[in-house]
Amino acid sequence: MLRAEQQVIDRERAEQRRAEAEVRRAERKARAEAAEAARRVAPCEDCGAEHTGGLCGSCWAVRSIRTVVGECVDLALAGAADLADHRDVNAVARRTEAELRAAMAAARPAAASREDVLGSDLETVRDALDTYRADALTRLARSPLADAEAVNAR
Numbered sequence: 001m002l003r004a005e006q007q008v009i010d011r012e013r014a015e016q017r018r019a020e021a022e023v024r025r026a027e028r029k030a031r032a033e034a035a036e037a038a039r040r041v042a043p044c045e046d047c048g049a050e051h052t053g054g055l056c057g058s059c060w061a062v063r064s065i066r067t068v069v070g071e072c073v074d075l076a077l078a079g080a081a082d083l084a085d086h087r088d089v090n091a092v093a094r095r096t097e098a099e100l101r102a103a104m105a106a107a108r109p110a111a112a113s114r115e116d117v118l119g120s121d122l123e124t125v126r127d128a129l130d131t132y133r134a135d136a137l138t139r140l141a142r143s144p145l146a147d148a149e150a151v152n153a154r
């Protein structure tokens, strides 16, 4: 008799815990959906365009292009510049940025939309990044420091 009562109580408690867990799961889902909806309607951080999820496609492309250009400049500096000489560093950075601007301008499709131009520019700088990386590795491999390390490794 006592055991049967205890089993009923245990079953009721288990059912209560399941119901509470289901309520918590539904609340978590509702909070996540509200947060996602709020994120989707957020304006672009850079240009203020509405309902862009915080960053519109154009501004994302502009940021990506800037990032890749910065990486190209870093690689050009690593491979070619005397990093102790500010004038040399600035000259290499300006020359690299000018090369990339010229490459982007040359590759742009004629009479293209802003999105097409940004897409073309991003593709151009990404391609250039591979070239700058290869050049930097080649120059670093030929440097006196690399030669000295090769001698020491023998």
Ligand SMILES: [Zn+2]
Binding pocket: 044, 045, 046, 047, 048, 049, 055, 056, 057, 058, 059, 060
């Ligand atoms: Zn934007």
